[in-house]
Amino acid sequence: MTDLDTFRAALQQPDEGRPPALDEIMTAGRRLRRRRLALVAGAATVLVAATMALWPLTSRSEPVGGAWPAAAVDARGSWGQPVATGLRSKDREIVVTAFRNNNPAYPDIKFGVRACAADVAGELAPCHNQFDDVAPDRSPGFHAIGLPSNLDYYDLPMYGYYVGPAAKITVESRGRLVTAKTAVWSEDENIVLFWFTFDDVYQKVDKNSPLYKEGKVTPGQLPDVSDWTAYDADGKELPVGKPFVIG
Incomplete structure (x- = not known):
């Protein structure tokens, strides 16, 4: 009972x-x-x-970079899924991604990265392309670091890629330590795309400068960067490789 x-x-x-x-x-x-x-x-x-x-x-933290846009999984000119940087220039989102390098002058370098001003239809244009001709494209460390640029009046950030389990990337810029935004490349978890915000590594462009009207970098805009460092998830410093800033 x-x-x-x-x-x-x-x-x-x-x-x-x-x-x-x-x-x-x-x-x-x-x-x-x-x-x-x-x-x-x-x-x-x-x-x-x-x-x-x-x-x-x-409770897992979301990655800083997200796939952009969800519908544009076959964005033209992209090797893998484009990553949204969270930056905008005029009416477009700024994305970073990879591309297949088919330059006959560099037959051993197949991997390159690009920053693009992307429209809502998924078209990536204009784009700033770069690849590393200093070290093998899949060797550990930093690769293909590009200066901020202005293409067709769209501002593109400083960006590049790292080979290795980089969870944090920092650099000295104008006397202060800044941290890059990062995202693991969709096609290889050992490759990390990274970029910096416009305020972190260079001054705002001078839109009154004749250089700006020609689509070139304006005076005072170039970053003064040094001491490239990458860390894994446990805070251990990773190999630097041969970080070479491409103009």
Whole structure:
């Protein structure tokens, strides 16, 4: 018999000319309350355990760079999924991605990176392309670091790629330490695309300069960068390679 049945039986006993068995009723009621509290506590424990089991999945930080846009998985001129930088220039999003280098002058270099001003239809244009002709394209370290540029009046950031498990990339720029934004390339988790915000590595362009009107970098815009450093997820410093800034 359950505690609830006991409690009901105590209430339904015939009085036979005597007062109700209050002690029995109170005892059965207390037993029922304890049982219900135990059930509630057990349910709460299960809920907490379930929440803790889900927490590692829902609390992972999102990558800084995201695929752009979701519908443009076959963006023309892109090797792999373009990555949104979070930067805009005029009416376009700035993305970084990779391209297949088919330059016959460099037959051993197949990998290059590019920054593009991309429209909502997925077309990547204009683009700034670069590849590393100083070290093998898949050797550990920094590669193909490009200066900020202005193409067809669209501003493109300083960017490049790193070969290795880089979770953080920093550089000295005008006397202060700045951290790059990063995203793992969609086709190879050992290649990390990186870029800097416009304010981090160079001054705003001088749009009144004749150089700007010619689509060139303006005075005061070039970054003064040094001390390239990459770290893995545990904070261990990674190989630098041969970081070469391409103009």
